[in-house]
Amino acid sequence: MTQRVAVITGSHKGLGYAIARQLAQHEGIQVVLTSRKPQDGLTAQQRLSEENLSVDFHPLDVTSDESVQQFTAWLQQTYGRVDILVNNAGVNPTQQPEEASLLTVQLATMLDTWVTNVVAVARITQALVPLMKAQNYGRIVNVSTEMASLSLMGSDYYPLAPSYRLSKVGLNGLTTLLAKELQGSNILVNSYSPGWMKTDMGGSDAPFTADEGAETALYLATLPEGGAQGQFFAEMRRLGGPIALSW
Numbered sequence: 001m002t003q004r005v006a007v008i009t010g011s012h013k014g015l016g017y018a019i020a021r022q023l024a025q026h027e028g029i030q031v032v033l034t035s036r037k038p039q040d041g042l043t044a045q046q047r048l049s050e051e052n053l054s055v056d057f058h059p060l061d062v063t064s065d066e067s068v069q070q071f072t073a074w075l076q077q078t079y080g081r082v083d084i085l086v087n088n089a090g091v092n093p094t095q096q097p098e099e100a101s102l103l104t105v106q107l108a109t110m111l112d113t114w115v116t117n118v119v120a121v122a123r124i125t126q127a128l129v130p131l132m133k134a135q136n137y138g139r140i141v142n143v144s145t146e147m148a149s150l151s152l153m154g155s156d157y158y159p160l161a162p163s164y165r166l167s168k169v170g171l172n173g174l175t176t177l178l179a180k181e182l183q184g185s186n187i188l189v190n191s192y193s194p195g196w197m198k199t200d201m202g203g204s205d206a207p208f209t210a211d212e213g214a215e216t217a218l219y220l221a222t223l224p225e226g227g228a229q230g231q232f233f234a235e236m237r238r239l240g241g242p243i244a245l246s247w
C-alpha cells in the first residue's frame, strides 16, 4: 500500500492536533505535525508517541516565506511527496470589542487576519501543490466556518466578527478558484466547517470537541478519486453525514 504523507498546519493543539491524531490512526498515512513554535510541536509529537502513534514533526510558520521554503525543502528531501494538506492554522480576533461592528473594526486587525487565514493558505498551496501535481494525487482540506456562509450573514445567531468572517469568505473563495484550476486532476480541494468546538479559540462553552470537529477533515482528506471538488461542507457529526453548506 502507498504510504500517504499528510501535512497539517498549526497542529500542536486544538483542531489541528485532533486531525493529526486521527490521520495518524488511519492505516497508510504518515502524519507530519507542524507548529510555528518548535517546543510546542515536539511536545505534541511526544504525546502522540505515548499513544504509539508515529508522527513526524517540522516547524512551520505559514505566514513566513522563509519558513515555508525550508519546510518544503525538508519535505521533499525526507519524503519526496505530499498527498494530504490540511490548512488548519488560523487566527480569530472576534473577542476584541472592535470586532462587534464593521464601523469600529481595526483595519490593521482585519489585514492581519487576512494574512494568516487567506494569504498564508495561498503561500503553502503554491509550495505544495507542485509536489501533488508530480504524482497527480492530492487532497486539500481548508478549515473554514459556517460563519463564512454568505447566506448566514444576516443571522442574529452569530457575532458580527468582520475580520474573521470575511477572512473565511476569502478562504472559501480560494477553495473554489483552486478547484477550478485543478479541474480534471486527481487533486481535490474542499472547505469545511468543523462546528463550534472546545479549543483555545472556541472556548469552554462550545458544544463539540475537537475530535468531533476533526471527523469531516478525515472524510475530505481520504476522498476517493472522483470525489467532491470545490465544495463547502458542514460538520458531519451534527448532520449525520457529508452535507454541503451553501456559500
Ligand SMILES: NC(=O)c1ccc[n+]([C@@H]2O[C@H](COP(=O)([O-])OP(=O)(O)OC[C@H]3O[C@@H](n4cnc5c(N)ncnc54)[C@H](OP(=O)(O)O)[C@@H]3O)[C@@H](O)[C@H]2O)c1
Residues within 6 Å of the ligand: 009, 010, 011, 012, 013, 014, 015, 016, 035, 036, 037, 060, 061, 062, 063, 087, 088, 089, 090, 091, 092, 116, 143, 144, 145, 146, 193, 194, 195, 196, 197, 198, 199, 200, 201, 202, 203, 206
Ligand atoms: N474553535 C472553533 O469553534 C472553530 C470553529 C470553526 C472553525 N475553526 C477553525 O479551526 C481552525 C483551528 O482552530 P482551533 O479552534 O483549533 O484554534 P486554536 O486552538 O487557537 O489553534 C489555532 C492553531 O493555528 C496556529 N497558527 C496560528 N497562526 C499560525 C501561523 N502563522 N503559522 C502556523 N500556525 C499558526 C496556532 O498556533 P500558535 O499556538 O502558535 O498560535 C494553533 O496551532 C482555525 O482555522 C479556526 O478558524 C474553529
